[in-house]
Amino acid sequence: MARKIRLGAFLPGGGQHIASWRHPDQPVDGAVSFEFHKHLAQTAERGLFDAYFLADNLAVGFGGAREGGNDRVAGFEPTTLFSALAPFTTNLGFIATSSTTYEEPYLTARKFASLDLISGGRAGWNVVTTTGDSAAQNFNLDTQLPHASRYKRAAEHVDVVKALWDSFEDDAFVRDVQSGVFYDKAKLHETNHRGEHFQVRGPLNVPRSPQGHPVIVQAGQSEDGRDLAAATAEVIFTAHQHIETAQEFYRDIKTRARRLGRDPNHILVMPGVSPFVGRTLAEAQEKYERLTSLILEEDGVGLLNGLTGGTLDLKGYDLDGPLPVAPPTEGMKSRQALLRQIADENNFTIRQLYQWVASARGHYTIVGTPETIVDTLQEWFENEAADGFNILPPWLPTALDDFVDLVIPELQRRGLFRTEYEGTTLRENLGLPYPVNRWSVEQPVAQAAE
Amino acid sequence: MARKIRLGAFLPGGGQHIASWRHPDQPVDGAVSFEFHKHLAQTAERGLFDAYFLADNLAVGFGGAREGGNDRVAGFEPTTLFSALAPFTTNLGFIATSSTTYEEPYLTARKFASLDLISGGRAGWNVVTTTGDSAAQNFNLDTQLPHASRYKRAAEHVDVVKALWDSFEDDAFVRDVQSGVFYDKAKLHETNHRGEHFQVRGPLNVPRSPQGHPVIVQAGQSEDGRDLAAATAEVIFTAHQHIETAQEFYRDIKTRARRLGRDPNHILVMPGVSPFVGRTLAEAQEKYERLTSLILEEDGVGLLNGLTGGTLDLKGYDLDGPLPVAPPTEGMKSRQALLRQIADENNFTIRQLYQWVASARGHYTIVGTPETIVDTLQEWFENEAADGFNILPPWLPTALDDFVDLVIPELQRRGLFRTEYEGTTLRENLGLPYPVNRWSVEQPVAQAAE
Numbered sequence: 076m077a078r079k080i081r082l083g084a085f086l087p088g089g090g091q092h093i094a095s096w097r098h099p100d101q102p103v104d105g106a107v108s109f110e111f112h113k114h115l116a117q118t119a120e121r122g123l124f125d126a127y128f129l130a131d132n133l134a135v136g137f138g139g140a141r142e143g144g145n146d147r148v149a150g151f152e153p154t155t156l157f158s159a160l161a162p163f164t165t166n167l168g169f170i171a172t173s174s175t176t177y178e179e180p181y182l183t184a185r186k187f188a189s190l191d192l193i194s195g196g197r198a199g200w201n202v203v204t205t206t207g208d209s210a211a212q213n214f215n216l217d218t219q220l221p222h223a224s225r226y227k228r229a230a231e232h233v234d235v236v237k238a239l240w241d242s243f244e245d246d247a248f249v250r251d252v253q254s255g256v257f258y259d260k261a262k263l264h265e266t267n268h269r270g271e272h273f274q275v276r277g278p279l280n281v282p283r284s285p286q287g288h289p290v291i292v293q294a295g296q297s298e299d300g301r302d303l304a305a306a307t308a309e310v311i312f313t314a315h316q317h318i319e320t321a322q323e324f325y326r327d328i329k330t331r332a333r334r335l336g337r338d339p340n341h342i343l344v345m346p347g348v349s350p351f352v353g354r355t356l357a358e359a360q361e362k363y364e365r366l367t368s369l370i371l372e373e374d375g376v377g378l379l380n381g382l383t384g385g386t387l388d389l390k391g392y393d394l395d396g397p398l399p400v401a402p403p404t405e406g407m408k409s410r411q412a413l414l415r416q417i418a419d420e421n422n423f424t425i426r427q428l429y430q431w432v433a434s435a436r437g438h439y440t441i442v443g444t445p446e447t448i449v450d451t452l453q454e455w456f457e458n459e460a461a462d463g464f465n466i467l468p469p470w471l472p473t474a475l476d477d478f479v480d481l482v483i484p485e486l487q488r489r490g491l492f493r494t495e496y497e498g499t500t501l502r503e504n505l506g507l508p509y510p511v512n513r514w515s516v517e518q519p520v521a522q523a524a525e
Numbered sequence: 526m527a528r529k530i531r532l533g534a535f536l537p538g539g540g541q542h543i544a545s546w547r548h549p550d551q552p553v554d555g556a557v558s559f560e561f562h563k564h565l566a567q568t569a570e571r572g573l574f575d576a577y578f579l580a581d582n583l584a585v586g587f588g589g590a591r592e593g594g595n596d597r598v599a600g601f602e603p604t605t606l607f608s609a610l611a612p613f614t615t616n617l618g619f620i621a622t623s624s625t626t627y628e629e630p631y632l633t634a635r636k637f638a639s640l641d642l643i644s645g646g647r648a649g650w651n652v653v654t655t656t657g658d659s660a661a662q663n664f665n666l667d668t669q670l671p672h673a674s675r676y677k678r679a680a681e682h683v684d685v686v687k688a689l690w691d692s693f694e695d696d697a698f699v700r701d702v703q704s705g706v707f708y709d710k711a712k713l714h715e716t717n718h719r720g721e722h723f724q725v726r727g728p729l730n731v732p733r734s735p736q737g738h739p740v741i742v743q744a745g746q747s748e749d750g751r752d753l754a755a756a757t758a759e760v761i762f763t764a765h766q767h768i769e770t771a772q773e774f775y776r777d778i779k780t781r782a783r784r785l786g787r788d789p790n791h792i793l794v795m796p797g798v799s800p801f802v803g804r805t806l807a808e809a810q811e812k813y814e815r816l817t818s819l820i821l822e823e824d825g826v827g828l829l830n831g832l833t834g835g836t837l838d839l840k841g842y843d844l845d846g847p848l849p850v851a852p853p854t855e856g857m858k859s860r861q862a863l864l865r866q867i868a869d870e871n872n873f874t875i876r877q878l879y880q881w882v883a884s885a886r887g888h889y890t891i892v893g894t895p896e897t898i899v900d901t902l903q904e905w906f907e908n909e910a911a912d913g914f915n916i917l918p919p920w921l922p923t924a925l926d927d928f929v930d931l932v933i934p935e936l937q938r939r940g941l942f943r944t945e946y947e948g949t950t951l952r953e954n955l956g957l958p959y960p961v962n963r964w965s966v967e968q969p970v971a972q973a974a975e
Contacts, residue, residue, distance in 0.1 A: 096700070096707060103700040107732055109612065109643050133631065135692075135713070135730045143710040146700075149693060149732045152639035158605040159612055159643045162559070178632065181583065181663040189602035193559050193609045212726035213631040242585075243599060250546070250553040250596075255821045257546060260593040263585070276662035280585045282557055282599045371705045 080456050080491050081343055081463025081505055083128045083170065083312070086115040086471065089147040091349065093378060093433040094369035095470035096146035105471060106150040109159060115472060116160045119167055122479035123493050125504050126168030126199060127160070128292075128312070128465060129153045133177055134209035141374050154186045161194035168501030170199035170292050170310075175232035176225050177205060177214040180273055183232070184239035187289045188281035196285030196500030199310065200236075201292040202303075204229050226299035228272045233291065233307050235275050238266045240288040242278030244515045264514050286500040287510040296324075305331030309507050310343045312465050314437045316417075321346050321460035329459075341507055343462040346455070347438035349469050350448055352477040359442045362477075366470055367430035375429030382432065383410045394426040438467055445485040453491060530906050530941050531793055531913025531955055533578045533620065533762070536565040536921060539597040541799065543828060543883040544819035545920035546596035555921060556600040559609060565922060566610045569617055572929030573943050575954050576618030576649060577610070578742075578762070578915060579603045583627055584659035591824050604636045611644035618951030620649035620742050620760075625682035626675050627655060627664040630723055633682070634689035637739045638731035646735030646950035649760065650686075651742040652753075654679050676749035678722045683741065683757050685725050688716045690738040692728030694965045714964050736950040737960040746774075755781030759957050760793045762915050764887045766867075771796050771910035791957055793912040796905070797888030799919050800898055802927040809892045812927075816920055817880035825879030832882065833860045844876040888917055895935040903941060 089106030090096050096103055105111045119127050131153050136145075153171035161169060169190065173183050183200070191198035204225035211219040219225070247262035266277030293308040295301060304311050305328055315321035329339035351366075353359030376389050392399060398418045418428045434440050441448050455461040468474035486492035497504050539556030540546050546553055555561045569577050581603050586595075603621035611619060619640065623633050633650070641648035654675035661669040669675070697712035716727030743758040745751060754761050755778055765771035779789035801816075803809030826839050842849060848868045868878045884890050891898050905911040918924035936942035947954050 097702045097705065103702060104698075107642060113612075132730065135728050141705075144705050144707055146707045148708060148713070149730050151642060152635045152731065154605055155608040155636055155639040155643060158609040162563075162609055162613070177629065179627065179664055182628065182632075185602045186605055189605040192557060192601060193605060209726070212724075214629055215724045248554075252547045252553060255547065255591075255594055255824070257594055257596045258598060263598070274662075274665045276659070278585050280582065280599050281602065374705070 077490065078462075079493055079506075080452065080461075080486060081310075081345060082122075082124045082492070083126045083310075083345060083463070083465040084115075084119045084122075084124045084475065085128050085130070085347065085465055085467040086112070086119065086475065087129060087147060087150070088112050088115065088471070089150060090470055091436070091467045092366060092469040093145075093374055094366060094371070097369040098366055098470040100473040101470050103146075106146050109151075109156075111472075112151070112156060113160060113163050115475065116164050116167060118472060118475055118479060120164045122475075122483050123496060124167060124466075125463070126170045126501060127157070128170045128201070129156070129172060130201075131172035131174075131203070132207075132210065133174055133205055134207065134213055136209070141371075141377050144371070144374055154190050157198070158190050158193050161190070161197065166197070166496040166499060166504065168197045168199055168290070168504065169194060170201050170290070172201040172203050174203055174205040174210075175229035176220065177210065180232050180235035180275055181239065181277075181279070184236040184279050185281055187236075188240060188279065188284055191284040191286065191289050192281065196502070198284070198286075199290035199292050199501055201294065201312070202229060202233060202307070203294070222297065223299060226295075226303055230303055230306070231270045231272050233303075235266065235268050235270070235273050237288060237307075238268060238513070239275070239277050239279040240284060241512045241514060242266065243283045244512050245283050246515075248282065262514070283512060286502040287512070290501050290505065290507060301328060301331060304328060305337070305342070306335055308342055310345060310505065313344060313346050314439070315346050315460075316439055318455055318458065318460050321455060322458065325459050325461065343505060343507075345463045345465045346461050347435070347465045347467050348452070349435035349438050349440045349467045350478055350482065351440070351442040351469060351474070352448060352481050353444060354481070356442075356444055356447070359444060362474075363434070363442045367434065370430060370433055372426075375426065375433060378433055379414065379425075379429050383414065387411060387414070389425055392425060395424050398423070398425055398428060434469055435467065440469075445481045448482055449485045449489060449491070452486070453489065456491065527940060529943055529956075530902065530936060531760075531795060532572075532574045532942070533576045533760075533795060533913070533915040534565075534569040534572075534574045534925065535578050535580070535797070535915055535917040536562070536569065536925065537579060537597060537600070538562050538565065538921070539600060540920055541886070541917045542816060542919040543595075543824055544816060544821070547819040548816055548920040550923040551920050553596075556596050559601075559606075561922075562601070562606060563610060563613050565925065566614050566617060568922060568925050568929060570614045572925075572933050573946060574617060574916075575913070576620045576951060577607070578620045578651070579606070579622060580651075581622035581624075581653070582657075582660065583624055583655055584657065584663055586659070591821075591827050594821070594824055604640050607648070608640050608643050611640070611647065616647070616946040616949060616954065618647045618649055618740070618954065619644060620651050620740070620951075622651040622653055624653055624655040624660075625679035626670065627660065630682050630685035630725055631689065631729070634686040634729050635731055637686075638690060638729060638734055641734040641736065641739050642731065646952070648734070648736075649740035649742050649951055651744065651762070652679060652683055652757070653744070672747070673749060676745075676753055680753055680756070681720045681722050683753075685716065685718050685720070685723050687738060688718060688963070689725070689727050689729040690734060691962045691964060692716065693733045694962050695733050696965075698732065712964070733962060736952040737962070740951050740955065740957060751778060751781060754778060755787070755792070756785055758792055760795060760955065763794060763796050764889070765796050765910075766889055768905055768908065768910045771905060772908065775909050775911065793955060793957075795913045795915045796911050797885070797915045797917050798902070799885035799888050799890045799917045800928055800932065801890070801892040801919060801924070802898060802931050803894060804931070806892075806894055806897070809894060812924075813884070813892045817884065820880060820883055822876075825876065825883060828883055829864065829875075829879050833864065837861060837864070839875055842875060845874050848873070848875055848878060884919055885917065890919075895931045898932055899935045899939060899941070902936070903939065906941065
C-alpha cells in the first residue's frame, strides 16, 4: 500500500488567529461552546482527518495578546472535552495535551486510558513539559524548573505511564459467570516503579486500551525535546516556515529514532500548516485580507513586541512603512532577526508583518488554490519534510470547511490521502503498530488481542 | 412549596453487590461499557433523579472481595465518563469523586469546571481524602498520611478550588466584536493563595460555572469529616442501618452547620438505601434471594473476614449454622460487634449474614413493595433522618428500573417527589442557592448572573 499523508486538525474553538473571534463566520463564544466543538469534530471526521488536536496551558495565557483581547483566555479542559466529543464521532482520533511537570503519572495514565475506553481506541497524549512561570505558580512553585530538569522528569513520567497502561494483559478479563472468575489474577501486574521523580506501585485501575495504549505525541524542538521524541513519540508536531528546515528536522528525528533501534516509519513527523483556500488565488488572497484586516493595530504592534519579549516597541512608527532598521533595544536578538528576515524576504510593512505573524504564530501559512496548496503539501511529503500535516485553520468553522471541501478532494485525486478510514482506532488509521503488552511478549500479537 | 425528597443514584456499571455481575440481567462487561453507562444515566433521568453518583479509588481495589472475583477492579475515570454521558441527558446531575490528598487544586478546579461547562451546570464534586496505603503507593508515598493531616489538607484544597472557581466574575465576558474587548480585565481575578499545603496564584482558565460553581458533596462520618462537611458540603452522603443513628447524624450535621452561620437547609443529608422492589413482598423477597444466592461461599466468608480486617476466619464452620459466639481473635472489635449485632437482631446464620452484608455494604437494605418502601423513606424524610436518599440498586439495570417504574410513582402520588425537573442545573433541582462570586458581592444576584 502506498504511503499516505496523515492529517491532524488543530481546532481550538476559540481562534488560532489572534482576530478570528472577530470574524463574522466564527461564533463569538466558540471557545466555551460544546455544540461548536461538536460541529468541528464532525466536520473533521467528514474530512477523514486522523485526529483532532488541542494544545493546552495550565494557566490563563495571554499568548502575547492584549489583556482583554484574547478569546482563548478560558475554555474546556481537553480530556473532559474530548471524552464528551468522542461518542459523536466514530473514527476521528483525539489528541489531548497533558503536562509531565505538574501532573502525576497515575492520573495521566488513568485519564487517557479512560478517554481511550470511551472512544474505543482513539486517544492520543501530547506530552508537554509546560513552559512558563505562570503555570508553575499554580502548582506550588515561584518559578518553573530548569529546562533539563523538566525533560528528565518528562522521560520518567512517560515511562511510568506506559508501564501502568500494561497493568492488565490484553486477555486478562475472563468474566466467567459460572466459575465466578472475573479476571485472571496472573494477568494483572504491579508496576513497582521507584525512580528519581516518581514512586508508583500500580496497577492501574483501567483495562488495557483497545489500541494497546494511546498514541504518544510530542512537539519538542530543543535537543532535549528531540531526544525525548525520538525515544518515545509516535507522532511529532513541528513548525517550519521553509521546506529546508523541515527536512533538516525530519531527517534528524528519523536518524535519532533509528539510532535508538526504532523503525523510523513508526514516528510520524507532522509540520503545522495554516491554509487560506480559495477557488482562485484572488479569492484566497481576499480571505487572507478579510481576516487580517480584523487585527486591531494595538494588538498587531503588541504581538510583535510580545514575540520579542518586549524589546520591539513600535509605537509612533508608521504601520504602513518599513520595519525600522535599528532595533530599539538589544535583547531577544534571534526573535528580532527572525522578524527582520520575514519582513525582508517579503518586503513587508510593519502592518503586513504583524498580519503574517498573527496568522500562523510560527506555523507555515499557505494562501492558495486547492491545486497550489496540494502542490506544496506533496512536495514536502515526497521529499522527507513531512509524513503528514497538522492543519491549523486560521478561523473557524469555514476555513476548516474550505480545507475539507476543496483541498481533501484534490489530495484524494492525486492518491495522497485516504478515501475512507482504514480502521476504527487512531493507531490503525495512522498506520502505527499495536504495542505488545510487556507482560505477554511471548505470545503472538494476534492471540494477545482480545 | 412543600419540601421534596432529593434522590441520587449510585450506578457503578459494575455491580454495587458483590455478585451482581453474575446476575443474568447485568451485562458482564458493564463496568467498562460506555453504552451501558449511557443507558443507566438515561434511566435515572427518566426517573427524575437529581444526580448520578460515582465513588472512586486511586488504586486497584478489591473491596474485601476475592482477587479475581471483583468486577470493579477496573473501569472509567469518573470526570471523563461523566463528560461523555452529560450530552446524552439534559437535567440529570453528575457527582464525581476526586481526591484532595493526591490531586492538585488547580487540576481539580479545572476538571470540574469543564464538566460543568459541558453539562450546562450539572456537575458535583464528591470531596474525598482517599484512605488506604494502596492509593498512597501510587503517589510517591509508602503509607498514607495520618487522618488529621488528610483532613487539614482537604479543607485547604476545597478553599483553593472554590477561590479558583471565582476567577472570572459572572459577567466578565463582553465579547464585543466592534471594540475588540473579549472580556473585562477588571473582572478577572488572581487567587494568590499561600497556605500550609498549597501555593496557587490563579486565575483558573475556565469561565465561571453556569451554576455559580459545582455542588460540593461529602461523605465523611468521623469528627474531622463532619467538621469539614458542616463547613463546606452542600450534600452529604451517609450510611445508616437504623433511623435512630440516622437522626443522630442528621441533627449533629445541621447543628454544626448552624453554629458556623450556615442555613441548615442548604446542607442536604442523604443516607444510602439499597432497595429490592417487588409488586408483592414475596416477589421482592424472591429478588433478594435470587441475587444473594449468586454469592460464592468463598466470597461470602472472605467478605466477613475482610470487613473485620482479617480477624474473623470462619473456614470450617457450618455456613447454615449460627455465627460462633467467641470471636476467633481479639482485633477489630467494633466491626465484629456490628456483625454480631446484625446476626443477633435478625437471627441470621453465617450464610444469611454475609448475604445481608454483601448486599448493601453498610447501607440500608430494604426488601419490600413500593408502598412499604415509601413508608420507610417517608418516615426518615419527615422525622429528621434524611433530606433525600442515595439509591444503590443492588444489581443493574433492572433494580434501577424497578425503582423508577414502581417506587418513584408512589413517591409522586404522596407528593414527596417532583413530577418534573425544577430547573436545568443540579443546584436548581436540589434547591440549593446560587453562590455569589466573592468578587461581585455588592451586586444583586440577579444582575450578577449572565
